[in-house]
Amino acid sequence: GAKWTYSGQDGQQYWSKHYPYCGGPFQSPIDIESELLRFDPTLGPIEVQNYDLSPDEQLTLGNNGHSVQLSLPGKMYISSLPRRYTAAQLHLHWGSSSKPAGSEHLVNSRQYAAELHVVHFNSDKYPNMSMAVDKSDGLAVLGVLIEVGEFNPAFEQFLKFINGVKYRDQKVQIPGFNIRGLLPPRLDEYYRYDGSLTTPPCYPSVLWTLFRNPVTISRKQFVALATSLYSSHAQDSTPLPLNSNFRKPQAVDSRVVLVSFKE
């Protein structure tokens, strides 16, 4: 598709020129404000299966020019939703070393340093990700807010390879690790709403689950994430740093944000 960026002449306010859904309803991310929340007692803990990957498994870590992403094996899935949602990939959104606020979702207008997205597709209904990506019940994304604090050994399992994917379209194979370690300890407290991909083509196809509790990575880990990557190819004469790759909050309209917790 057409090239898009987060700022400048192809920036997010122009995405809808080539990607009409980006200008449509049910867009993500949003600012999750207290007055939007409704407690839903039917929202039980998120249950994930086969997230604990053996180091004998190889995962592909890549730079797609917009984020750093990690491919995930199809044996990983969410088992607590009405349909099985099978894992496809995970990636991150972050700020910059000068402005370490780069999460996509905000909570009461607070923007966190970064945000992890673990993307799954409805494998009960669709044969593969591509068939699911534009269907209203196609995708389920688990979102994790990230703040700067304690060193995070789970994130280190892929951050330590980040210099192998500095430039667009570079990929490296890394050993599997326990992806569950990237999620917060409690999977029973989360926000839930119907939204979209936060990047073009912005299909309104995502059931969003954003965990209430952030995880931490160290400042050194954050700086590595925010300063190691480029959105340009290795041979490009002008290297374009890859940072501040977050979409601004979108209109909530008449949407309600459900919460699995009372206070």
Ligand SMILES: NS(=O)(=O)c1cc(-c2ccccc2)cc(-c2ccccc2)c1
């Ligand atoms: N931010 S997100 O979760 O809504 C998202 C989901 C998917 C996605 C991935 C697999 C299947 C279907 C959708 C891809 C991206 C993406 C991020 C950077 C560059 C290009 C695309 C972002």
Ligand SMILES: [Zn+2]
């Ligand atoms: Zn994302």
